Amino acid sequence: MELSARNKIKGTVKEIKLGDVMAKVAIEIAGGAIINSIITVDSVEDLQLKEGDRVYAIVKSTEVMVGK
Amino acid sequence: MELSARNKIKGTVKEIKLGDVMAKVAIEIAGGAIINSIITVDSVEDLQLKEGDRVYAIVKSTEVMVGK
Amino acid sequence: MELSARNKIKGTVKEIKLGDVMAKVAIEIAGGAIINSIITVDSVEDLQLKEGDRVYAIVKSTEVMVGK
Amino acid sequence: MELSARNKIKGTVKEIKLGDVMAKVAIEIAGGAIINSIITVDSVEDLQLKEGDRVYAIVKSTEVMVGK
Amino acid sequence: MELSARNKIKGTVKEIKLGDVMAKVAIEIAGGAIINSIITVDSVEDLQLKEGDRVYAIVKSTEVMVGK
Amino acid sequence: MELSARNKIKGTVKEIKLGDVMAKVAIEIAGGAIINSIITVDSVEDLQLKEGDRVYAIVKSTEVMVGK
Numbered sequence: 216m217e218l219s220a221r222n223k224i225k226g227t228v229k230e231i232k233l234g235d236v237m238a239k240v241a242i243e244i245a246g247g248a249i250i251n252s253i254i255t256v257d258s259v260e261d262l263q264l265k266e267g268d269r270v271y272a273i274v275k276s277t278e279v280m281v282g283k
Numbered sequence: 284m285e286l287s288a289r290n291k292i293k294g295t296v297k298e299i300k301l302g303d304v305m306a307k308v309a310i311e312i313a314g315g316a317i318i319n320s321i322i323t324v325d326s327v328e329d330l331q332l333k334e335g336d337r338v339y340a341i342v343k344s345t346e347v348m349v350g351k
Numbered sequence: 352m353e354l355s356a357r358n359k360i361k362g363t364v365k366e367i368k369l370g371d372v373m374a375k376v377a378i379e380i381a382g383g384a385i386i387n388s389i390i391t392v393d394s395v396e397d398l399q400l401k402e403g404d405r406v407y408a409i410v411k412s413t414e415v416m417v418g419k
Numbered sequence: 420m421e422l423s424a425r426n427k428i429k430g431t432v433k434e435i436k437l438g439d440v441m442a443k444v445a446i447e448i449a450g451g452a453i454i455n456s457i458i459t460v461d462s463v464e465d466l467q468l469k470e471g472d473r474v475y476a477i478v479k480s481t482e483v484m485v486g487k
Numbered sequence: 488m489e490l491s492a493r494n495k496i497k498g499t500v501k502e503i504k505l506g507d508v509m510a511k512v513a514i515e516i517a518g519g520a521i522i523n524s525i526i527t528v529d530s531v532e533d534l535q536l537k538e539g540d541r542v543y544a545i546v547k548s549t550e551v552m553v554g555k
Numbered sequence: 556m557e558l559s560a561r562n563k564i565k566g567t568v569k570e571i572k573l574g575d576v577m578a579k580v581a582i583e584i585a586g587g588a589i590i591n592s593i594i595t596v597d598s599v600e601d602l603q604l605k606e607g608d609r610v611y612a613i614v615k616s617t618e619v620m621v622g623k
Contacts, residue, residue: 234576236438245314252347279320302372304506370508381450388483415456440574518585524619550618551592
């Protein structure tokens with residue numbers, strides 16, 4: 216399946232913090248920057264996410280702000 | 284001002300496409316990936332954005348999905 | 352690629368309205384309801400979307416409100 | 420009150436999972452698909468949501484992606 | 488219909504700018520601050536929005552950032 | 556840093572509720588209305604947010620709906 220979301224940034228899962236409903240997934244991308252993602256615990260389990268996984272951080276363009 | 288948004292990725296404006304209300308801003312980040320941002324034309328004007336500007340792509344963590 | 356986004360609803364593209372930067376895509380789902388999606392014109396072109404296409408409307412769970 | 424949000428999908432609450440701050444609400448829509456919503460625990464309490472309630476899943480069009 | 492979205496701020500429509508697909512609606516709230524909303528042109532027409540209308544700016548809590 | 560997000564509403568932190576991953580921050584604005592923000596616990600800690608702080612509630616225009 217191809218996705219309309221414009222932004223797919225490759226990276227590696229560095230840390231997963233599981234809450235009761237939501238989880239934080241920290242993804243290290245090229246250049247060493249960290250992208251944090253908040254997804255459901257259900258998604259972490261369905262994707263069987265674990266540290267070291269090669270993943271994409273995906274963001275719809277309308278969600279990206281610009282700071283200057 | 285410090286911002287709660289977790290994700291600030293440094294980059295360079297590569298392209299700006301102005302529509303009537305919304306504009307697309309393409310930002311090249313480390314490693315050569317492009318992050319597209321859709322913001323208002325008003326914002327482009329207020330920030331006086333132009334190609335070559337050093338900017339940040341800013342994303343709230345709750346807006347980041349994970350693909351695996 | 353598997354996606355963390357929880358909501359993938361199958362449907363058929365009923366209408367595409369192209370603006371200068373953004374486009375509206377109307378998707379008819381089971382039961383006849385219409386889901387409207389606003390994505391970039393770039394995405395419409397990259398996905399080669401056209402009326403009649405079988406697609407998914409995809410929504411991150413944190414974007415879904417409840418009305419009662 | 421009429422709402423600008425384009426997408427209102429009727430359904431039935433199938434499951435509520437309460438966390439400390441956020442809650443997951445699973446809504447079954449026509450055709451049997453499930454739409455998951457992440458809202459605050461405060462909202463669940465204010466709306467007095469419970470399994471079996473007839474509700475609407477509401478999504479702003481700019482939050483809907485397309486997969487093909 | 489009651490809505491799970493936590494934030495409903497009363498105000499008056501000060502300006503509407505119609506684009507081809509999206510529209511900007513500027514809402515003045517108590518204290519004189521302006522809240523800008525980007526919605527579809529379809530929504531502006533369905534709600535028959537015009538300058539001077541008493542409306543609510545509605546925002547899901549997960550979309551609100553904090554700056555300090 | 557200047558931000559593209561159109562909406563910055565000044566207020567005072569009235570309540571912070573910390574969950575395991577996410578936190579709720581209630582901000583009182585001019586006129587007495589409350590704006591609720593859901594951000595990560597990490598953000599609350601990094602910004603050292605506490606009751607009584609003068610802050611901004613910041614919202615991207617594409618996230619604002621209109622109710623009439």
